[in-house]
Amino acid sequence: MTARAEGNPATVTQQIRRVLVRSIDDITIERVPAPVPGDHELLVRTKVVGVCGSDTHAAAGHHPFIGLPYRPGHEAVGVVAATGRGAGAFAPGDRVIVEPNLYCGTCAQCRSGRYNICRDLKVFGCQTPGAMTDLFTIAADRVHRVPEGMSDVEAALVEPLATPVHAVAKAGDLTGRSVAVLGAGPIGLLTLLAARHAGATRIAVTDPLEGKRKRALRLGADAALPADAPALVAQANAALSGPADVIFDCVAREQSMAQATDLVAKGGHIVVVGVGAAGTTPIRLDLIQDRELRIEGTLMYTDEDYRTAMSLIASGTVDTGEIVTATYALEDAAEAFAASTDPQHVKVLVTVDGP
Numbered sequence: 001m002t003a004r005a006e007g008n009p010a011t012v013t014q015q016i017r018r019v020l021v022r023s024i025d026d027i028t029i030e031r032v033p034a035p036v037p038g039d040h041e042l043l044v045r046t047k048v049v050g051v052c053g054s055d056t057h058a059a060a061g062h063h064p065f066i067g068l069p070y071r072p073g074h075e076a077v078g079v080v081a082a083t084g085r086g087a088g089a090f091a092p093g094d095r096v097i098v099e100p101n102l103y104c105g106t107c108a109q110c111r112s113g114r115y116n117i118c119r120d121l122k123v124f125g126c127q128t129p130g131a132m133t134d135l136f137t138i139a140a141d142r143v144h145r146v147p148e149g150m151s152d153v154e155a156a157l158v159e160p161l162a163t164p165v166h167a168v169a170k171a172g173d174l175t176g177r178s179v180a181v182l183g184a185g186p187i188g189l190l191t192l193l194a195a196r197h198a199g200a201t202r203i204a205v206t207d208p209l210e211g212k213r214k215r216a217l218r219l220g221a222d223a224a225l226p227a228d229a230p231a232l233v234a235q236a237n238a239a240l241s242g243p244a245d246v247i248f249d250c251v252a253r254e255q256s257m258a259q260a261t262d263l264v265a266k267g268g269h270i271v272v273v274g275v276g277a278a279g280t281t282p283i284r285l286d287l288i289q290d291r292e293l294r295i296e297g298t299l300m301y302t303d304e305d306y307r308t309a310m311s312l313i314a315s316g317t318v319d320t321g322e323i324v325t326a327t328y329a330l331e332d333a334a335e336a337f338a339a340s341t342d343p344q345h346v347k348v349l350v351t352v353d354g355p
């Protein structure tokens with residue numbers, strides 16, 4: 001990790017590039033010394049890293065839990081470059097994907113296995129510097145080995161798929177049940193795939209944009225309905241042969257929650273997958289009480305969901321060509337963020353080819 005400067009006996013530390021987000025209009029590359037892995041850590045050379053909805057949300061200053069400036073990159077695939085002491089069975093050259101939830105391991109939630117809602121949860125690449133860089137360090141227990149035969153692009157979709165897998169698991173057994181997915185962005189589309197895999201028989205997806213509805217149909221939705229149609233409830237009931245047993249709200253705004261309450265069957269389940277705006281969002285408490293509705297939040301995932309996502313990708317369940325719509329070089333991270341805010345794009349990736 002060190003190189004000798006010409007004519008200077010002192011060692012100089014290698015510089016790496018790292019994306020710095022100050023705002024959506026100010027995304028630059030900073031040059032910083034290469035990190036050195038500590039005990040139980042790996043030094044990883046990034047290969048591919050996804051731009052997440054939470055990244056563009058944060059860059060716009062709208063994410064309730066990511067402050068600016070920040071250094072993004074939590075959907076990361078890389079190769080181990082060096083290992084710290086006690087970094088387990090990893091060796092240089094191993095291909096890994098990051099599981100970015102950094103948890104304490106000792107709070108009540110962690111001890112019950114729900115470390116995704118650790119009392120002191122931090123997310124790698126959200127509250128700590130991430131992987132949109134040449135090299136990063138991470139605890140060895142926060143990465144998974146990429147299965148043999150899985151491409152880097154496929155591996156980059158494991159993390160984004162793990163969130164829908166966890167959300168779908170929240171809804172219990174979906175076998176034979178009807179589902180509405182509100183929003184056909186990356187999380188909505190991956191929720192569609194995860195719900196289908198979990199046994200849902202009828203799935204309707206809603207979105208205001210026709211291009212996104214068509215993509216949902218290509219990915220196997222039974223119906224794709226305009227989210228802003230006045231007759232949305234009637235259309236959804238027709239498509240699903242009645243109200244939906246489960247709603248996945250991947251939009252999480254006042255309008256989508258109102259629709260969720262109208263679209264769900266009495267006694268049904270609304271899972272809030274999208275990140276809501278900071279502050280209060282009005283909901284129909286009278287209907288929630290009267291119809292015995294259950295509203296449940298869902299955050300990230302745990303190891304089991306991550307492994308399920310990995311096996312879904314490995315089995316070819318996800319058509320990566322429909323999900324990955326653009327790829328940019330690290331130097332063009334600002335363009336990658338701009339593309340990611342364009343609703344015609346689904347998942348935008350950044351590739352890193354070394355400094």
Ligand SMILES: [Zn+2]
Pocket residue numbers: 052053054074075160
């Ligand atoms: Zn993400």
Ligand SMILES: [Zn+2]
Pocket residue numbers: 103104105106107108109110111115117118119120121
């Ligand atoms: Zn904890």
